[in-house]
Amino acid sequence: xxxxxxxxxxxxxxxxxxxxxxxxxxxxxxxxxxxxxxxxxxxxxxxxxxxxxxxxxxxxxxxxxxxxxxxxxxxxxxxxxxxxxxxxxxxxxxxxxxxxxxxxxxxxxxxxxxxxxxxxxxxxxxxxxxxxxxxxxxxxxxxxxxxxxxxxxxxxxxxxxxxxxxxxxxxxxxxxxxxxxxxxxxxxxxxxxxxxxxxxxxxxxxxxxxxxxxxxxxxxxxxxxxxxxxxxxxxxxxxxxxxxxxxxxxxxxxxxxxxxxxxxxxxxxxxxxxxxxxxxxxxxxxxxxxxxxxxxxxxxxxxxxxxxxxxxxxxxxxxxxxxxxxxxxxxxx
Amino acid sequence: xxxxxxxxxxxxxxxxxxxxxxxxxxxxxxxxxxxxxxxxxxxxxxxxxxxxxxxxxxxxxxxxxxxxxxxxxxxxxxxxxxxxxxxxxxxxxxxxxxxxxxxxxxxxxxxxxxxxxxxxxxxxxxxxxxxxxxxxxxxxxxxxxxxxxxxxxxxxxxxxxxxxxxxxxxxxxxxxxxxxxxxxxxxxxxxxxxxxxxxxxxxxxxxxxxxxxxxxxxxxxxxxxxxxxxxxxxxxxxxxxxxxxxxxxxxxxxxxxxxxxxxxxxxxxxxxxxxxxxxxxxxxxxxxxxxxxxxxxxxxxxxxxxxxxxxxxxxxxxxxxxxxx
Numbered sequence: 208x209x210x211x212x213x214x215x216x217x218x219x220x221x222x223x224x225x226x227x228x229x230x231x232x233x234x235x236x237x238x239x240x241x242x243x244x245x246x247x248x249x250x251x252x253x254x255x256x257x258x259x260x261x262x263x264x265x266x267x268x269x270x271x272x273x274x275x276x277x278x279x280x281x282x283x284x285x286x287x288x289x290x291x292x293x294x295x296x297x298x299x300x301x302x303x304x305x306x307x308x309x310x311x312x313x314x315x316x317x318x319x320x321x322x323x324x325x326x327x328x329x330x331x332x333x334x335x336x337x338x339x340x341x342x343x344x345x346x347x348x349x350x351x352x353x354x355x356x357x358x359x360x361x362x363x364x365x366x367x368x369x370x371x372x373x374x375x376x377x378x379x380x381x382x383x384x385x386x387x388x389x390x391x392x393x394x395x396x397x398x399x400x401x402x403x404x405x406x407x408x409x410x411x412x413x414x415x416x417x418x419x420x421x422x423x424x425x426x427x428x429x430x431x432x433x434x435x436x437x438x439x440x441x442x443x444x445x446x447x448x449x450x451x452x453x454x455x456x457x458x459x460x461x462x463x464x465x466x467x468x469x470x471x472x473x474x475x476x477x478x479x480x481x482x483x484x485x486x487x488x489x490x491x492x493x494x495x496x497x498x499x500x501x502x503x504x505x506x507x508x509x510x511x512x513x514x515x516x517x518x519x520x521x522x523x524x525x526x527x528x529x530x531x532x533x534x535x536x537x538x539x540x
Numbered sequence: 541x542x543x544x545x546x547x548x549x550x551x552x553x554x555x556x557x558x559x560x561x562x563x564x565x566x567x568x569x570x571x572x573x574x575x576x577x578x579x580x581x582x583x584x585x586x587x588x589x590x591x592x593x594x595x596x597x598x599x600x601x602x603x604x605x606x607x608x609x610x611x612x613x614x615x616x617x618x619x620x621x622x623x624x625x626x627x628x629x630x631x632x633x634x635x636x637x638x639x640x641x642x643x644x645x646x647x648x649x650x651x652x653x654x655x656x657x658x659x660x661x662x663x664x665x666x667x668x669x670x671x672x673x674x675x676x677x678x679x680x681x682x683x684x685x686x687x688x689x690x691x692x693x694x695x696x697x698x699x700x701x702x703x704x705x706x707x708x709x710x711x712x713x714x715x716x717x718x719x720x721x722x723x724x725x726x727x728x729x730x731x732x733x734x735x736x737x738x739x740x741x742x743x744x745x746x747x748x749x750x751x752x753x754x755x756x757x758x759x760x761x762x763x764x765x766x767x768x769x770x771x772x773x774x775x776x777x778x779x780x781x782x783x784x785x786x787x788x789x790x791x792x793x794x795x796x797x798x799x800x801x802x803x804x805x806x807x808x809x810x811x812x813x814x815x816x817x818x819x820x821x822x823x824x825x826x827x828x829x830x831x832x833x834x835x836x837x838x839x840x841x842x843x844x845x846x847x848x849x850x851x852x853x854x855x856x857x858x859x860x861x862x863x864x865x
Contacts, residue, residue, distance in 0.1 A: 346789075512674060529655065
């Protein structure tokens, strides 16, 4: 018998130099957020006010809730373009329930369950039939919103019970809204799920190499299915919040949200090609987008012009590190 | 093997014939040549856009900014026409093509030079181009009474009994057919979609080719900017809002694989026609137009399910041939 060599010490994680933390994506986002915050407070005297800042959060919490689940989905290499349509369909179903005399708990349950059901439908099409998610969800996007249009046409549902208004308009404590609280709690849950559980590691594994993940015993299809369900669930929750905030349902509700949610996720440093990203980045990106739109809103900049800033922000934040790396490489070679 | 690519288009054509047959049962006038010509004319813009999108999708990219490009370019030519009615329309069309080309080139440069995924680039430019429309117009509309009669009338003028708009679409279809089947660029576009790495070894400049396809889709968007505005005679920031997904839907129904490398000019044209027929037929057979969205959504899902079957079958046959050899 020969002596087996002593097992070499394998560190849990590689030692990172401090510089990598300074130049990390999250640090870049924090810097951007601080700059926008400072510019905003100089540009408008109304910005630095507890209630203003509280109003600011209503700008993004609903989209950011979906972005949390979408981040996991995109990390796994899939995408869901139907989230805004899910909001419309769930809201329409809640509206129908109100006409039938349903109370607040039933409404919330319907909103969340419809979202979950739509997510499961996407998940089944993608994982069972092996279809590309971008095309499937373009289809279900038309289908879900189309059903809302068939049911509602050019009408609107109103008359939600007053207790239902709490979810989108209520405050938990002082200026801290229910929406913000829910978002922060969800962010912690998703952070834990992605960065501290084996489920999260599997999501990364699938995104980096689905075939290798499959051979390593990861149930790729099942995990992707769960991620689609989670995204649908979050869209259902967002639907409850938006419907409660607006107090009415139109089939055009939340139009175009899907692109804003994806912008948030990509801005947060999640690779659109899958396999990389962090929840902290997504949360920071959500705050940045909220700061930009709210700050420009205080300056009376129209919404459509704000979207230019969001678009530029997206491209510049993605392009900067690439340009920076290239300039440094050229200097050393 | 050679019959397989045509297979898909034949099935789609059959589906369209069945669709027209079903509609005719409830509205006998629908299958009239005059009415079908009208449907073709109504679908011309979508066909041109779908062809532009097709070359992009074939290279495993996507252009989400086409509708915003259309909106911006349409506003530019409408404002030019309103301010200087003396500018001849052919020159305006050239300007529309050039403006579209520049917008497409911006997408292409970001994809080529910085290697940013096209979905991210065009997601950004989608909002930027539409926002820029607001900036140049100040949010104002250009109405029919501000446009010159030629500007509105050109595409409606009949040539050999068919509106000029249809002829433009036929010309564009012919150009794309030549591009995809008779040029080295067309072959490179397919090659990149099938296998980007092998394309590099085959001497194809993948980045430059991607740049070119975005220029092509930009020009298609620009041309349709003029066509759309002169057809619906109003230019505003809301023009073609959300239409980018209809364009992709036409491509998907036409059997163009989102994974790249699979698709044909005939498929894109038929896919657009399929959607055009549905939107034209709903009012005449007394179905609320609110049904249209759900129907096209179902058509997309059905098409992608069937296409996936077709692609899988293709793979199996290759394997069988390899076994037999």
